[in-house]
Amino acid sequence: MTVSNTRPITPELIAAHGLKPEEYQRILELTGREPTFTELGIFSAMWNEHCSYKSSKKWLRTLPTTGERVIQGPGENAGVVDIGDGDCVVFKMESHNHPSYIEPYQGAATGVGGILRDVFTMGARPIAAMNALRFGEPDHPKTRHLVAGVVSGVGGYGNSFGVPTVGGEVNFDRSYNGNILVNAFAAGLAKTDAIFLSQAKGVGLPVVYLGAKTGRDGVGGATMASAEFDDKIDEKRPTVQVGDPFTEKCLLEASLELMASGAVIAIQDMGAAGLTCSAVEMGAKGDLGIELDLDTVPVREERMSAYEMMLSESQERMLMVLRPEKEAEAKAIFVKWGLDFAIVGKTTDDLRFRVLHQGEEVANLPIKELGDEAPEYDRPWAEPKTHKPLAMDDIPQADIADTLLKLLAGPDLSSRRWVWEQYDTLIQGNSLQRPGGDAGVVRVEGHATKALAFSSDVTPRYCEADPYRGGKQAVAECWRNLTATGAVPLAATDNLNFGNPEKPEIMGQLVKAIEGIGEACRKLDFPIVSGNVSLYNETNGQGILPTPTLGGVGLIDDWSKMARVGFAAEGEMILLIGAPSSWGTHLSQSIYMRNIHERVDGPPPSVDLDHEKAVGDHVRGLIRSGVATAVHDLSDGGLAVALAEMAMVSGIGATIGAPEESDPVPVFFGEDQGRYLVTIALDPQSAEWHALRKQQEKLGIACVQIGSTGGADLKLGEAHAISVTDLKAAHESWFPRFMET
Amino acid sequence: MKSAVVLLPGLNRDRDMIAALTKISGHAPVTVWQTDTEIPDVDLIAIPGGFSFGDYLRCGAIAARSPVMRAVAEKAARGVMVVGVCNGFQILVEAGLLPGALMRNASLKFVCREVKLQVVNANTAFTRGYRPNQVIRCPVAHHDGNYFADAETLARIEGEGQVVFRYAENTNPNGSINDIAGIVSAGGNVLGLMPHPENLIEAAHGGSDGRALFEGALELAA
Numbered sequence: 001m002t003v004s005n006t007r008p009i010t011p012e013l014i015a016a017h018g019l020k021p022e023e024y025q026r027i028l029e030l031t032g033r034e035p036t037f038t039e040l041g042i043f044s045a046m047w048n049e050h051c052s053y054k055s056s057k058k059w060l061r062t063l064p065t066t067g068e069r070v071i072q073g074p075g076e077n078a079g080v081v082d083i084g085d086g087d088c089v090v091f092k093m094e095s096h097n098h099p100s101y102i103e104p105y106q107g108a109a110t111g112v113g114g115i116l117r118d119v120f121t122m123g124a125r126p127i128a129a130m131n132a133l134r135f136g137e138p139d140h141p142k143t144r145h146l147v148a149g150v151v152s153g154v155g156g157y158g159n160s161f162g163v164p165t166v167g168g169e170v171n172f173d174r175s176y177n178g179n180i181l182v183n184a185f186a187a188g189l190a191k192t193d194a195i196f197l198s199q200a201k202g203v204g205l206p207v208v209y210l211g212a213k214t215g216r217d218g219v220g221g222a223t224m225a226s227a228e229f230d231d232k233i234d235e236k237r238p239t240v241q242v243g244d245p246f247t248e249k250c251l252l253e254a255s256l257e258l259m260a261s262g263a264v265i266a267i268q269d270m271g272a273a274g275l276t277c278s279a280v281e282m283g284a285k286g287d288l289g290i291e292l293d294l295d296t297v298p299v300r301e302e303r304m305s306a307y308e309m310m311l312s313e314s315q316e317r318m319l320m321v322l323r324p325e326k327e328a329e330a331k332a333i334f335v336k337w338g339l340d341f342a343i344v345g346k347t348t349d350d351l352r353f354r355v356l357h358q359g360e361e362v363a364n365l366p367i368k369e370l371g372d373e374a375p376e377y378d379r380p381w382a383e384p385k386t387h388k389p390l391a392m393d394d395i396p397q398a399d400i401a402d403t404l405l406k407l408l409a410g411p412d413l414s415s416r417r418w419v420w421e422q423y424d425t426l427i428q429g430n431s432l433q434r435p436g437g438d439a440g441v442v443r444v445e446g447h448a449t450k451a452l453a454f455s456s457d458v459t460p461r462y463c464e465a466d467p468y469r470g471g472k473q474a475v476a477e478c479w480r481n482l483t484a485t486g487a488v489p490l491a492a493t494d495n496l497n498f499g500n501p502e503k504p505e506i507m508g509q510l511v512k513a514i515e516g517i518g519e520a521c522r523k524l525d526f527p528i529v530s531g532n533v534s535l536y537n538e539t540n541g542q543g544i545l546p547t548p549t550l551g552g553v554g555l556i557d558d559w560s561k562m563a564r565v566g567f568a569a570e571g572e573m574i575l576l577i578g579a580p581s582s583w584g585t586h587l588s589q590s591i592y593m594r595n596i597h598e599r600v601d602g603p604p605p606s607v608d609l610d611h612e613k614a615v616g617d618h619v620r621g622l623i624r625s626g627v628a629t630a631v632h633d634l635s636d637g638g639l640a641v642a643l644a645e646m647a648m649v650s651g652i653g654a655t656i657g658a659p660e661e662s663d664p665v666p667v668f669f670g671e672d673q674g675r676y677l678v679t680i681a682l683d684p685q686s687a688e689w690h691a692l693r694k695q696q697e698k699l700g701i702a703c704v705q706i707g708s709t710g711g712a713d714l715k716l717g718e719a720h721a722i723s724v725t726d727l728k729a730a731h732e733s734w735f736p737r738f739m740e741t
Numbered sequence: 742m743k744s745a746v747v748l749l750p751g752l753n754r755d756r757d758m759i760a761a762l763t764k765i766s767g768h769a770p771v772t773v774w775q776t777d778t779e780i781p782d783v784d785l786i787a788i789p790g791g792f793s794f795g796d797y798l799r800c801g802a803i804a805a806r807s808p809v810m811r812a813v814a815e816k817a818a819r820g821v822m823v824v825g826v827c828n829g830f831q832i833l834v835e836a837g838l839l840p841g842a843l844m845r846n847a848s849l850k851f852v853c854r855e856v857k858l859q860v861v862n863a864n865t866a867f868t869r870g871y872r873p874n875q876v877i878r879c880p881v882a883h884h885d886g887n888y889f890a891d892a893e894t895l896a897r898i899e900g901e902g903q904v905v906f907r908y909a910e911n912t913n914p915n916g917s918i919n920d921i922a923g924i925v926s927a928g929g930n931v932l933g934l935m936p937h938p939e940n941l942i943e944a945a946h947g948g949s950d951g952r953a954l955f956e957g958a959l960e961l962a963a
Contacts, residue, residue: 155851159882160792162753246751246795253750337750422851424882426940429757443945559945 007037017044023375030369038306038355038362042370045273045311046280049535052374055501056533059514067527069490071192077118077269078188079529080195081491083555087444088195089452090124091187093132093495093551095534099240100182104149108182109157109243110315115186116161117269120252121318123196123259124188127428128442129158130167131184132456132495132549133419136177138411138738143172146180147419147739153243154184155422160245161252164431165423166440167454169549172411173461178539183495185456185551189444196259198268198278200286200321200347205265207279207290207345210258210334211251211317213300214275217241218313228500228538239313247316247339254337255318261333263326270317276310278319279345280353284371289348294357298340306357321347381507384467390588390602398596400664400719404640405730410595413637414734436649437565438484438633441556451559453487455552459636460545462604465589467509467546471516472607476673478552479524480633483616484676486562486623487554489524494531494550499543501535509546510535517548523609526552561626566649568629570710572679574654576639577703578615582662584638584670591637592669605673612674618701619676627680627692634675640668640716642677647714647724648731656707658717668716679709742959744770744785747813749804752791752828754937761939762787765955775807780816785958788813790827790882790937800843800885801831810836822866822958823931827883830923830933839926839933840898841890846883847916853882856912858922858936862902865925867932870953870960876909877950879936886935888917888924898924906934 007013014024017040027035027043035043049055065073071088072080078092096111112129119126131154136143147170158165163186218241258264266286268278275292283290294309304312322330327343334341348354353370355363407413420435432451433441439455457478463470475492482489494517499506521528537544556562576583587593588602622628630650634642647653658667682689684705696703713721744762748755755772762770762785770787773780780786793804804810810832817823817838825833833839846852858879860871871877890898895918898904906923913920915935923934938951 152850159851159853159884160751160753160795162791244795246792246797249753249792250750421854424851424853426853426880426882426937427754427757429760429940429946432945 009034009040013040017041018048019044023047026375030366036362038310039365041307041311042276042363042365045276046370047374050272051277053533054375054377055379055535056496056510057376058378059511062514063518063528064522065527065529067491067525070527070529072195073529074531076197077121079491079493080122081529081553082192083444083450085447086192088190088192089187089553090119090122090190091185091493091553092118092530093183093185093493093549094118094532095495095497096182096184097179097497097534097537100150101180103240104146105153105156106240106242108150108153110241111182111184112154112157113243113245113248113315114271115184116163116248117271119186119188120255121196121267121269122190123194124190125256126163126186126188127430128187128440128454129163129165129185130440130454130456130551131165131182132169134171134173134176134181134547136172136180137174138172140177144739150182151419151422157243157245159424161249162427164425164427164442165420166425166431166442167435167456169456170416170419173545175545178542179537179544181497181544181547183497183549185493187452187454187553194259196264196267198266198282198285200266200282200288202265203288203347203349205347206322206324206343207292207347208320208322209297209317209340209342209344210320211339212244212247212314213298213340214309214312214317215300215314216304216308216312219308219311228536241313241315243315250337250339251316251318254334254339257333258330261326261329263323263330265321265323267318267320270319272313273311274313274317280367280371282319282321283347283353283367287351289350289352289354289367290345291348291354292345292356294355296342296344298342306355306362310355379501379507380504381511382504384508384512387465387601387603395587395663395665396597397665400640400668400716401722403592403596403669404644405722405726407591407595407637407641408644408727409730409734411734412591412595413641415731416735417732418735418739432559432562433485433564438481439487441485441559441562443559449558449560451556451562453482453485453554453556455481456549457481458547458549460547461589461594461600463513463546463548465604467512468516469604469607470546471513471548472520473604473673474548474550475517475520475524475526476607476609476612477635478550479526480616482552482554483620484563484631484633485556486620487556488620489526489552489554491527491529492521492550492552494528494548496531496533497537497544497547497549498535499538506543513546513548520607520609524613561624563623563628563631565632565646566630567646567652567654567679567709569681570652572629572681572709573684573705574656574707574709575678575680575703576675576706577619577678577701578611578675579702579704580672582659583667584672585666586670586672587666590669590671605671607673614699615674615676615701618699619678622678627682628678629681630679632677634677636671638669638671644714644727646677648728651724652709653711653713653724654707654709655711655715656717664717742766742768743783744787744959745780745783746770746772747786747788747809748772749775749793749807751793751795752789754790754827754939757939758787758789761942761955764942765952766959773809775809777809778812780812784822786813786816786821786823788825788829788832790829793828793832799835801828801835804832805835814838817931820928820930824867824958825933826937826939827935830935831885833931833933838931839924840894841888843885844887844889845885846887851884852914854914855880856914856936857909858906859909861907862905864902865905865929867954867958868905870957878941878948879938879951880940881914881936883935886915886917888921890918895919901927903927905932
């Protein structure tokens with residue numbers, strides 16, 4: 001069966017394409033006639049939220065995107081940051097939320113495939129991946145099925161492609177019951193003088209199709225991802241793409257060989273909205289028209305219509321503008337790797353996007369208006385509600401040691417080993433820190449001492465309570481995690497996951513979170529160089545917690561001095577740096593209040609960016625000078641959980657005091673920001689120790705020796721001692737039991 | 742001291758293997774492509790890990806039928822040392838150069854973690870750098886490492902000292918029979934193993950227990 005190009009354009013058909021009546025009016029003005037069915041599909045593909053960022057563009061522009069080291073900011077396939085010696089790191093994070101809920105294995109797999117392609121399309125060999133996963137509450141009937149499918153999908157694609165997964169997040173919350181989040185991050189290494197962009201240059205040059213054949217999978221995927229879900233969600237299954245990591249691996253090798261041959265003028269991967277989006281972007285960016293002849297497109301199914309070919313989201317495909325004299329050489333590379341190579345069109349000088357099929361012109365549209373001049377909205381938004389702080393006499397009590405064990409054995413803070421052991425964390429032989437620490441660390445191949453650190457962070461419950469503070473906190477925590485390894489944070493990518501932007505309160509969350517992210521990034525000199533927005537994460541009108549995930553990259557000059565989380569030895573001083581005088585104070589929105597007392601009232605902790613920067617720079621100095629022997633930042637679960645994590649990694653216990661006349665609950669479970677635990681091997685009588693104290697006083701950095709490492713138990717203040725063995729048993733128990741019983 | 746690395750589409754630990762051989766021997770190995778029908782004169786041929794041809798049929802089955810594998814078989818018959826790691830092991834089994842089969846992990850999941858290996862036979866060209874029964878650390882990363890052989894084959898390879906590496910200290914990650922992690926051919930010159938010694942050869946890897954395997958093979962050949 002073929003879909004005719006002359007299908008009548010009815011209001012129902014327009015609505016089914018996710019186009020609003022006023023958007024259709026704009027289409028009529030642009031074309032000066034009724035669009036063909038294929039053209040309607042093309043508009044729908046280009047103007048949906050996913051591809052056009054029409055609701056978020058106005059606010060994304062406020063983010064800091066430049067810096068001394070930034071080579072390429074947002075707008076290309078990925079961001080590019082200089083790491084010196086002629087090398088650069090290329091990275092981005094992108095969501096594949098909607099498909100992963102419908103078909104978890106393929107949704108997650110193609111999410112990984114898409115982000116890897118974004119990175120190697122720019123000429124970089126992928127060296128690290130992370131993924132931030134959010135699932136519904138553990139008791140929800142679909143959760144286990146989704147966790148199992150997504151994790152094996154991420155592993156199935158990444159392991160086969162051959163990139164180490166070095167970090168990520170897994171969280172559970174009721175608000176994701178009907179909308180899970182799969183945010184995939186990838187980073188690659190390239191030479192600064194060999195970066196490839198998507199902007200087409202030159203008229204009359206061949207447009208070449210590379211990679212796998214086009215099928216009917218994923219038709220309308222981007223439009224699907226730009227709408228809310230309802231109970232008929234299973235009907236959308238055919239809009240999910242099917243991944244082929246083997247072809248992608250071949251495409252990687254062929255593309256890098258091709259780029260080295262000097263044949264590539266411009267290159268763009270086919271992601272959302274496939275052939276349509278890639279062709280329009282290349283042309284629009286280069287102020288050129290593009291003409292495509294669909295009869296030359298390699299297909300794997302018979303009788304595909306122009307509409308289907310233009311909207312297919314078949315994976316592992318790319319489009320490029322080729323230097324014509326290099327055609328034979330380029331083709332030979334693709335034949336060697338068993339991939340398709342077909343000239344499917346040419347660049348033109350008329351700024352039109354023309355599509356020919358079986359001798360007929362099925363589309364003829366203005367390319368600029370499709371691409372970079374797509375509609376943009378200033379949607380109404382509402383200021384988020386503020387929360388009254390918790391009263392000091394309203395702190396519910398619990399036994400410190402028992403609570404710690406309970407938190408470690410719960411869904412939020414338990415070990416994620418069950419997940420990351422399904423990912424190849426070692427491939428390429430450069431992984432210096434694998435999942436389970438503050439950040440993943442990968443050494444830079446070809447350089448004796450340099451390494452890159454990666455971390456993915458956001459605390460959605462903070463963002464729900466206060467999107468502005470939550471946005472700031474996500475950036476600060478990411479920056480802190482990188483710092484805790486000794487890395488200088490370079491830049492970040494943001495993956496903004498929110499509900500329906502047509503609701504002013506949701507739009508308000510987006511606006512305020514971006515404001516918080518922007519402020520923190522400016523203050524911490526941590527520009528946003530790439531990103532992705534995923535809206536309409538709602539089912540039956542119920543939105544997710546606002547989840548702006550940050551993926552950060554940092555540079556370590558000498559990895560032999562890098563810090564790790566585990567206690568290094570017995571008998572070392574444990575310092576708490578950057579904390580208030582009573583060590584911890586802020587309990588509202590903490591894991592303690594939520595998981596132990598089921599309370600989610602009050603504001604999240606405040607983030608003092610000047611303090612954050614001063615403390616972080618100081619801790620990094622301690623790592624780089626070799627004074628620090630282990631470092632861990634404090635986050636979910638506060639001081640008690642951070643100490644337990646340091647003990648569990650090493651098997652070494654610790655004895656911790658407690659500040660006098662303080663309530664131990666906020667001391668050990670408060671989630672005040674900007675705090676680090678640092679162990680040092682200095683003698684308290686030594687001149688170095690006194691010099692360090694002097695330096696801290698001068699800088700105004702709070703530092704208190706809270707205890708020392710040693711023994712087989714963790715002892716927190718007056719609480720009963722817990723053996724590290726018991727801590728580990730609690731920590732390792734939850735995930736396997738949840739998934740395998 | 743000369744070595745070659747076999748390249749097939751879908752293999753992805755080829756760069757790891759090339760780096761390990763280069764760092765240990767001081768010379769970059771030559772590479773041979775799937776369609777090559779001849780392999781230059783070398784002392785050691787390595788088939789790295791990965792997912793050759795996507796492993797869309799039984800793991801290693803398509804690769805075992807590629808032209809380069811006929812050349813590998815000829816070299817092996819002439820006594821050249823061949824080592825297959827992970828997918829390389831699966832390919833050697835599928836090509837009939839090693840006995841048995843590699844099935845899906847008992848957990849049905851991909852597993853990447855560090856395990857302990859006992860050097861059961863330290864008397865091969867590959868394991869002479871280890872002490873007999875020495876227990877070493879080594880990472881694994883695979884989905885189909887569950888070694889199996891029929892009773893008769895098993896009795897033979899156990900009896901003839903062809904079982905070279907066994908998972909030790911209850912770390913068998915895949916349910917393999919007799920905890921088998923690596924075996925050699927009857928002639929002793931073809932080794933297949935699921936773990937990745939090439940990922941544990943230097944300080945950056947957190948240890949160098951895998952180094953002696955390549956040193957042993959390359960030293961003997963020198």
